Amino acid sequence: MINLSRTVTEGAPLVAEIERRSGQRVSACLQCGRCTSTCVAAHAFDFPPHRLMHMLQIGLVQEVLASRTAQLCLDCMTCSMRCPMKIDVAGVIETAKAVADEAGLRDTERDLRLFRREFLRNVRRHGRLHETSMLLRYNFATRKLTNDISLVPLILRKRKVHLFPPKVKNLRQMRRIFREINGDARPAPEPETGAGE
Amino acid sequence: MRIGVFVCQCGTNIAATVATDRVVEAARAMLGVIHAESIQYTCSDPGQRAIIDAIQQKDLTRVVMAGCSPRMHETTFRRAVQRGGMNPFMLEMVNIREHCSWIHPDIDQGTLKAIDLVRKGVARVRRQAPLSGSTVPVTRAALVIGGGVAGIQAALDMADAGIPVTLVEKGPTIGGNMARLDKTFPTLDCSSCILTPRMVEVKNHDNIKLIVNAEVDQVRGHIGSFEVDIRRKATCVIEQKCTGCMICQEKCPSRAPDEFNAGMGESKAISIAFPQAVPLVAGLRKEHCRQFVKGRCGVCQKVCPADAIDYEQEDEIVSGAFGAVVVATGYDLYDWTGSYPTYGMGRYPDVITSMQYERLLSASGPTGGHVRRPSDGAEPQQVVFISCIGSRDESVGRPQCCSVGCMYTAKQAILTKEHIPDSQSYIFYIDIRAAGKGYDEFSRRAQTEFGALYIRGRVGKIYPRGGKLIVMGTDTLAGEQVEIEADLVVLATGLTAARGAGELARKLNISYDGYEFFTEGHPKLKPVETNTGGVFLAGACQGPKDIPATVAQASAAAAKVIGLLSRGELETSPVVAAVDRNRCVGCFKCRDVCPYGAVEQEQLPGGRAVAHVIDSLCQGCGLCNVACPPSTISLKGYTDNQLIAEVVEVLR
Amino acid sequence: MTTYSYFPGCSLSSSAIEYDTSFRLVAREFGIGIDELEDWNCCGASPAPHHWGGALGILLPARNLHIAGASHPSVVAPCAGCFNRLKYAQHELGRNPALRQLTERALHEPVRYDTEVINAVELLNREIAPEEMAARAQGRLEGISLGTYYGCVLVRPPEVVQYDDPNDPVEMEPLLKATGAEIPHFPFKTECCGSYMGLPKKEIVLKASQRVIESALESGIDALVTVCPLCHQNLDLRQGQINAAFGTDYHLPVLYLTQAIGLALGHSPEDLGIDAHAVDAGALISRIRGRRAAS
Amino acid sequence: MSKENVKIVGFLCNWCSYAGADMAGTARIRQPAQLRIVRLPCTGRVDPLLILKAFQEGADGVLVSGCHPGDCHYNEGNYHARRRLEVLARMLPALGIDPARFHYTWVSASEGARWAEVVESFTGQVKQAVGGGSVSQTNEVDKMV
Ligand SMILES: Cc1cc2nc3c(=O)[nH]c(=O)nc-3n(C[C@H](O)[C@H](O)[C@H](O)COP(=O)(O)OP(=O)(O)OC[C@H]3O[C@@H](n4cnc5c(N)ncnc54)[C@H](O)[C@@H]3O)c2cc1C
Ligand SMILES: Cc1cc2nc3c(=O)[nH]c(=O)nc-3n(C[C@H](O)[C@H](O)[C@H](O)COP(=O)(O)OP(=O)(O)OC[C@H]3O[C@@H](n4cnc5c(N)ncnc54)[C@H](O)[C@@H]3O)c2cc1C
Ligand code: SF4
Ligand code: SF4
Ligand code: SF4
Ligand code: SF4
Ligand code: SF4
Ligand code: SF4
């Protein structure tokens, strides 16, 4: 049983944070479920998008941050385009992702985490993505050596790879980009409303 | 000058954020104020009594009442001071509620502002002169615009009370949308069975003049005496001659869309909307007729036994004088095809609107009452209903509830089961809105007795697959995505104001909301009035509503008109412009700007021409006052002196 | 001749090399100047925006914008994903001074971010008049039904990319219609293909892409047309996986827009890299050739 | 820099904007408290001289609001107003009045929320304008009124 008087109060600050950063109001959601109806990934989620919205409404924000949904959402924005309340559902989920990241809450979907890690490592190392080496490293990391291996001969046969990874010349600048962001692992700077040009 | 100031507390509505005692204290120090007090509920009987007592005991000559908006209670207090023996216009209302206590939570700020506003009111009332209006005769005749069930009901009620009524209908027949319905919730009686007798009554009533195929062209005048030009559009059929035999329709070679059947099926270029139409007269649509498009045909003229066809017929203007107008223009269905790409935007023939489905259910419809889906004429087994299309949907800019969709969808699900016993209906809904008497019971019966499956969720997409329509939705209660292989999808399309409602509103000078539904005088207390005296509202033109509510409002509007026209004459507003003849230089700039033609030229005995205001025409806008170079024409109650005094006082 | 900066992105230099080939070929055919960006880097595509609160997803494309700022007034990014990321960076840099500062700390100079960013469809529509296309295509694609598949990132979010109708995009149609091809109504043209989940969460991609293909076939479509290498990968490269997972037997060719146009201009599938696709387009090609031979 | 205790006079037509302000009140939408509203039948009754008078008397800002074009209760009153106020707005700099201190707009009876936004933003604008030190030189105005 959920003790609502507790969850609502305790969840409020984080929900407010998610609302502020995403610019959306979760209370506007009328639970029509249209977001879920349009979502291509919902079958892989633990909570479909409309449930996630409701969980925020009742303060179950920790559960949202730790959810598979917050990790697997593709940010395809189909839901946002169709929401009858014009809520940017994808934006809410994106923000939840970011908040979860900062709180170090994002390791339940291990494969996804490894995929991201390998992808970004690859980009950091070369400045560009070298898909084959990334696939191999990813498979090694996930210990699923055969994952998509069937595609490799296909890719090779179709002359779609460079044997030597392409590289950016100004790699120092690339490193600085990663360092700037990693260095102070703080959240993305917020847009200062009104402070455009 | 003996001014009394009354500061209303409105319970805590004002007192919570305005220190009324401090306002009273400040008022006592204002010039001319000899009495000030604070009252808990001034509009209540004891509250009004207190004002009257003070007037009489202290011999007040002017009153300032600080409380709610004058738009709320100005009339109440004008009457009160009149009962106290004062001229009603020697009252000034100061708005310290809507414009102060309710919007400023800080009591100091609120109190300071309230004092400023009272000072402004006192200064203004000091410069106020007693005003009285003149009287104008009332034309004892009413105009009803729109011949749906609302217009029919209002026309009959007024005609029964002995008032001559003119009913103007845009289409070729009266009956409106109700004439299209099959059966009606919550009792399932047949729509035409209850409506057509009333339509015939209209036709036969001695006090009703019915003009179809007509619209209001121009409106002049004001409450008590409107002059209206009505344009009757040419239909190429002489109404008096046509017997309604329908031979022309049968023989006409030109096909045309069937508007009565909501675009399902076909009609002819010359046709009668449906067999029970009133009046039962054919009409020709030139845009579909060969005679007009290709320049030759003439079949109908040849076959008509009554010699009723006249291709040369022209639009005709019928003018009339009326004391009051009832607007009953109803609604059109929201056009979903422009805004729901995910539902195919009208590309899939088996995704239809609720009104089209009414026609499929109706025995007088294009399929003779057999439910057949449009694509292949097959009888559907799996029928999906989707609520709230073009309603409660900000993404298409329409947040409001259609207020009838839930109910008619329940009805249509019941009728589906009656028509096709082995069918299964699914209703995707967000909430079931069934608030009327017997309504919830009705929609429950759709579930318990007729097996309709209610699925709480909104559909994301509809697309064709192998002769079926795949409806992708969510069952939010199960928390799962769901999919239905449907044979027919019916969209509970919302209601929009009738096409052209905004234009009509501008002609009548009444207001309308962002969706072109007309605005009532007050949402609770003046539900059938408009802001323009003498113009009343009935039915769905004021906002989506069902038949019982429509009929109730129509009778209420009729009662208002009957009350108004029972008076021989009306008192006009005394807030009109007046000219100081001695100072008028005769430039007539005032006449140039007056929107109502209320300024005329007056020849003084010495031969000098000056301006003169016709009180009964002047509406009190004050345009002339600003236009006049020597400020000679002045709007009573809003004189330059008064306005300057207000400005000076609030800036002190 | 207008010249554009060209941002190929990682995909067009590896797995989608045939998009690059065909893009350059079409540009050459119509005299569109293409000037590859000097020392560009990965736009961060899918995972970066979802990392560290999204800042990396701005900084990576920001570097490319910055580089582009030094050359031509417009930069074209044929990959829908890259286009989206560049637009995003532009949008965010424009309204967020703090992000601008962060970027400048990494770049060591004031960032240039106002270069116009356009996608492949936009470029072609701008540079090729439908009449010219029709004249050159001589109806080669007549009788072929093409499914315009836009996916999500090309048109969403609308306030950022500001391109076409996000729910019912149509911009690919004029040129394709001018080739003689038919563009039937395709209900899944903006449904997501499953995006970058191919490796980490394959089931999402297979299901999503299966529905796209199914609906395309239902709509009588002979080949899908896309401008997104990721969509292409999911729909073409993984079509075999889809067939295995769902027991289907789909053989639906998926072409890059520039390949479809190349075919219409009479180029061989080999020149256009169509032979590099997983799904064999042989049948489609012979139909196109058959028509030519017959007439 | 901005000045806090400004004084603003609002001229509102009875039918649309005054009713809109009522609606904002009924909806309890909080608003800055510096505005004092003068009710008129129509913005067409707003004499530009009255506005100058307000500035001369020390108003920091003047706001005029009426029915949307086309919706005037008197059909065309707001068109007359628009013409006159346009001319006035263009004259203000010559009179030494920062045009930011004057604003005219349209708010309908149903736009309570919008009314509150108008008050909020105009109050801010006026605070900014008079806070910036450009306090009016009313001499020119004195000559006119
Ligand atoms: C699918 C559907 C099913 C429904 N089922 C039910 C039901 O079962 N029970 C129930 O209680 N309610 C039902 N309703 C609601 C019902 O239709 C309305 O309550 C009712 O028709 C409103 O009547 P009205 O006279 O106000 O408007 P209308 O019926 O729309 O009549 C308005 C008339 O005014 C005319 N007009 C419009 N503009 C002008 C103009 N400018 N000049 C002159 N004439 C003009 C129109 O031509 C029309 O004849 C249903 C509605 C829908 C959409
Ligand atoms: C908690 C609550 C909150 C509400 N809030 C709202 C709201 O915010 N907005 C809104 O629009 N509506 C609201 N309503 C509904 C609103 O109260 C009713 O619509 C309205 O009061 C109905 O008015 P009435 O005159 O029909 O009946 P009543 O107010 O019940 O008046 C009937 C009168 O008749 C008298 N009476 C009864 N029997 C006899 C008899 N035999 N002989 C003589 N006199 C008799 C009674 O004493 C009474 O004075 C609310 C209702 C409730 C219960
Ligand atoms: S579509 Fe919008 S309103 Fe509906 S459940 Fe999803 S977020 Fe809520
Ligand atoms: S953005 Fe995420 S939640 Fe929304 S439809 Fe796409 S995958 Fe589903
Ligand atoms: S007069 Fe107005 S303010 Fe006073 S009690 Fe009545 S409603 Fe409230
Ligand atoms: S116009 Fe003539 S033919 Fe047609 S219905 Fe009337 S009388 Fe009959
Ligand atoms: S003229 Fe001919 S086409 Fe026209 S309405 Fe008459 S019969 Fe029909
Ligand atoms: S009445 Fe029902 S169908 Fe219509 S908008 Fe309201 S909830 Fe939706």
Ligand code: SF4
């Ligand atoms: S504008 Fe003034 S001076 Fe001129 S005619 Fe009218 S009242 Fe007389």
Ligand code: SF4
């Ligand atoms: S107040 Fe208005 S209606 Fe009356 S005379 Fe002057 S301009 Fe005409």
